[in-house]
Amino acid sequence: ILLSLFNRGLASAVVSDIISTVEFNSSGELLATGDKGGRVVVFQREQESKSQPQRRGEYNVYSTFQSHEPEFDYLKSLEIEEKINKIKWLPQQNAAYFLLSTNDKTVKLWKISERDKRPEGYNLKDEDGRIRDPSTITSLRVPVLQPMDLMVEATARRVFSNAHTYHINSISVNSDLQTFISTDDLRINLWNLEITDRSFNIVDIKPANMEELTEVITSAEFHPQECNTFAYSSSKGSIRLCDMRQAALCDKHCKYFEEPEDPSTRSFFSEIISSISDVKFSHSGRYLMTRDYLTVKVWDLQMENKPLETYQVHDYLRGKLCSLYENDCIFDKFECVWNGSDSVIMTGSYNNFFRMFDRNTKRDVTLEASRENSKPRAILKPRKVCVGGKRRKDEISVDSLDFSKKILHTTWHPHENIIAVAATNNLYIFQDKVN
Amino acid sequence: MEVNIEARRILAVSISKLYASRTQRGGLRLHRSLLLSLVMRSARDIYHSSRESEGPNGAQSAPEEPMDTSSSPGEQTRLPEPQPEPQPVLNSTETAPEEPDNTEDGCDSEIIEDKENLSPAKQSRKRRGKASAAPDFLPSKRARLEPGEERYEVPLCSCRAGESLTTLSLNRVIPAF
Numbered sequence: 361i362l363l364s365l366f367n368r369g370l371a372s373a374v375v376s377d378i379i380s381t382v383e384f385n386s387s388g389e390l391l392a393t394g395d396k397g398g399r400v401v402v403f404q405r406e407q408e409s410k411s412q413p414q415r416r417g418e419y420n421v422y423s424t425f426q427s428h429e430p431e432f433d434y435l436k437s438l439e440i441e442e443k444i445n446k447i448k449w450l451p452q453q454n455a456a457y458f459l460l461s462t463n464d465k466t467v468k469l470w471k472i473s474e475r476d477k478r479p480e481g482y483n484l485k486d487e488d489g490r491i492r493d494p495s496t497i498t499s500l501r502v503p504v505l506q507p508m509d510l511m512v513e514a515t516a517r518r519v520f521s522n523a524h525t526y527h528i529n530s531i532s533v534n535s536d537l538q539t540f541i542s543t544d545d546l547r548i549n550l551w552n553l554e555i556t557d558r559s560f561n562i563v564d565i566k567p568a569n570m571e572e573l574t575e576v577i578t579s580a581e582f583h584p585q586e587c588n589t590f591a592y593s594s595s596k597g598s599i600r601l602c603d604m605r606q607a608a609l610c611d612k613h614c615k616y617f618e619e620p621e622d623p624s625t626r627s628f629f630s631e632i633i634s635s636i637s638d639v640k641f642s643h644s645g646r647y648l649m650t651r652d653y654l655t656v657k658v659w660d661l662q663m664e665n666k667p668l669e670t671y672q673v674h675d676y677l678r679g680k681l682c683s684l685y686e687n688d689c690i691f692d693k694f695e696c697v698w699n700g701s702d703s704v705i706m707t708g709s710y711n712n713f714f715r716m717f718d719r720n721t722k723r724d725v726t727l728e729a730s731r732e733n734s735k736p737r738a739i740l741k742p743r744k745v746c747v748g749g750k751r752r753k754d755e756i757s758v759d760s761l762d763f764s765k766k767i768l769h770t771t772w773h774p775h776e777n778i779i780a781v782a783a784t785n786n787l788y789i790f791q792d793k794v795n
Numbered sequence: 796m797e798v799n800i801e802a803r804r805i806l807a808v809s810i811s812k813l814y815a816s817r818t819q820r821g822g823l824r825l826h827r828s829l830l831l832s833l834v835m836r837s838a839r840d841i842y843h844s845s846r847e848s849e850g851p852n853g854a855q856s857a858p859e860e861p862m863d864t865s866s867s868p869g870e871q872t873r874l875p876e877p878q879p880e881p882q883p884v885l886n887s888t889e890t891a892p893e894e895p896d897n898t899e900d901g902c903d904s905e906i907i908e909d910k911e912n913l914s915p916a917k918q919s920r921k922r923r924g925k926a927s928a929a930p931d932f933l934p935s936k937r938a939r940l941e942p943g944e945e946r947y948e949v950p951l952c953s954c955r956a957g958e959s960l961t962t963l964s965l966n967r968v969i970p971a972f
Contacts, residue, residue, distance in 0.1 A: 441821040464821055526825050545825040576826045595826055628805055628841070631833040635826075682801070685834070686808055691827060 379782035381769055385449035385457065388773040391419055391780055392459055393787055394444025398428040400461055400514075402472060417778070419789055423472050425514035428463040440465050446531050448540070450553075458517070460540060464527040467542050469518035469553065475511045479503040523549050523559045530579045536587040543580040548592060550604075562610045563592065563602065578693075579639045586645065589614075593650055597621075597634035599659065617648070617659050619666045629681040629690060637693035642702040643774075649705055651696040654678060656707050658719065671717045671724065674709045676747045676758045689763050700775045708767025711756065712783045713743060729767060729781045729788040740790065802842035809835045 377395040384391050391403040404422035431440040441464055450458040456473040481503045485491050526544035533540045541562070542549050548563035563580075567573055580592035588604045600613035621630065633653035640649045647668070648659040654675055657667035673694075677684060684690040689710070696707040708714045709726070717724045726743045746755035769782040777792035809831050816823055816831075 436822070438822040439820050443821075527821070529826075573825075573829060576829055578826065595829060628802075628834055628837045631837070632830045635830065682805070685805070688812075691830065 378785050379769060379787060380443050380445060381447050382771045382780050382782050382787065383447045383449060383459075384771050384773050384780065385459075386451045386774055388775055388778065390422065390449070390457060391771070391789070392447045392449065392461075393780075393782065394427065394447050394461055395785075396441075396443045398426055398430070398442030398444060398463065400425055400427045400444060400447065400459075400470070402457075402459075402514075417791065423512040423514050425470070427461045427468060427470065427516075428466065431465075433465075445528060448531050448533050450533055451537060453537075460531055460533065462528050462531050462542065465521065465524055467520040467528070467531055467540075467551070468516050469520075470514050471517045472512060472514045475513060476508060477505040478508045480506045518553065518556050520551055520556050520559070523551075529577070530581070532581045532590065534582045534587050535585055539587075541580055541582065541590060543577055543592065545576040548577065548580050548590075548610075560608070562604060562608070564609065564611065578636050581639055581641055584641050584643060584645045591639055591641065591648060593636035593639040595635040596631070597636055597652060599636065599639060599648060599650060601661065615661070615664050617664050617667075619657070625678070627681060629685055632685070632690050633681065638695040640696060640698060642698050643700060644702055647702065649696050649698060651694050651707055653690060653692075653694075656696050656705060656717065658705070669719065671705070671715075673707055673715055674713075674745070676745055680758070684763070687763060689766070692766055692768060694766075694768050695770060697770050697772045699772045699777070706770055706772060706779065708770055708781070710763050710766050711761040712765040712767060713745075714767045714770060714781055727790075729783045729786070729790075730765075731786075798841055799845045802838040802845070805838040806835055806842065809838070 377397040377399065379393050379395050381394040382391065389405050391405075393401050393403075395401075400423075401421060402423040403419035406418045406420060427444055428442040430442045432438070433440055443463055444461050445464065446460075446462050448460045450460070452458075456471050459470050459472070461468055461470060480487065481501050483492075483497060483500055483503075484494075520542070524542065524544045524547070526546055528542055528544050530543045531540060532543075538554075539550055539552050542551065542559075546564065546566040547561055549559040550562045551559045563577070565575070565577060575594045575596040575598075578593045578595055580590060583589035583591070589601065590604070591599055591601045593599045596618075598616060598618040601615035601617070602610040602612075603614045604610060606612065606614070621634065636650045636652050638651040641647070642649065642658075646661060648661060650657050650659065650667075651673075654673060654677060656671045656673060658669040658671075660668045681690060694708050696705060698705055703720055704716055704718050706714060706716045712729045713726050714729060715724060715726050726745070727740045728743050741754075744752075744755045745761070746752065746757050751757050765783060767781055767783055771780050773779070779790050781788045781790065812831055813828070816827060
């Protein structure tokens, strides 16, 4: 179909805990993963090298650091998980790299920088750092910068805390590169990257009486070009587009996207499966993509009453919703992602399957991220789920699917056909053969 | 009838999930609790509407079965005096959302409870519009209504308690935050 993907293999076994988020930076040079243990691992793409042309494009570990630690809220007697929910990169403005990482309650700005020189020849201390006896100093010298082994340091530059009563589900950096939003179940807060002791609340859907609560915010994102526009999705399957110029509190939306429910598919679980788990603007800014439990939808910002395109991710699960409710899988939050040109969309499924949909040709493919099926440089074979009747040789039946192997997090390189797929605690990087 | 059984099973599963979520690391998740309560509501509606069409005869002890009666002894002290048999069932599901109510108090003090100033006479006639952490001292003889809900005209029997317990538990899941 679209790509002949093959497995890079290299980054697979590095992350030791369940991966909870993956994100390429805006150039695609770096790939960050966050995990349940609060750690961030950053991979860097190997530069082109004439001496080793086959190693070009491989991602190697660049930096590892502990972003968040478990905390305890004494007032509420609650533990705050250290799991990294989201990572968002800031576009590179100098030699250092910056990213925002968040757990349930606190957002942090991390600076990742390289050090490859160190000063040597101090007057008051010797090379080991011990203070020299002043009486032994007979001359002065100017310290000189000497090369050293490359060291990559990560430092927390800002900590944005105490602004969320509920659990943070997303963060988004504004195109103005000065502000960002953090979103929890009921509120969206606007921050300035320089200011940590204050934030503006721009959306608040908490009802006066919590008994009347009927929906929560599930994700929010800034428009990629318009710095005054953002969108947020709800557990009821709707998306609201808001303009910050209209009012200080953006409780009134500019646009409201919702597709009327099909009464013929109504079940006990209709509300759960219509809850949107992820919302992403296209790179062009003309479209929105949403992911709910069974489908991915592409919306045209100019058309509010129905999506432009709907893609079935794993409709064969529709008849199994009761078991998926019992084993909690129905609550899984899948993410979705655009490719660089907005022509292909990708999302994960179960059994370590992930799906790609080509918006132009309307063709789709199911691929699997697993060690057994992907040796380095072996091309990924399309997979197929058999929905009933006679099962062909390579097909897998719905009942044989492993629901503990789920792909919730995927990311696509901003310009090239390179994807990173997180399968529990393994990170797979696949690349198009054409490259 | 199958729908009825399905509805009961889903209710049972939902309530056990509600209990389990109380001990989850990271605290109660509002989104998940909301979705659970919506499923329970659907199941309850279908359960009651299918029972309505059946008639009340076949369902006297039915509401009690799916309910999890595993409340710890400590929680019993906050409940009203023992009543005719449906009451223990009522109590155990009431405590489930009420527990988080206590732990989440610092988070959200919307739930105002003015027990001391309420007179008994006023209480028994008034509809309980707020999520009160402790029940009234006088037993309520009528099922608690949600806004807009019609009162079912069924003879007084144990199935009424089943109705009120599910009504109560759903509306109290969310205020627990």
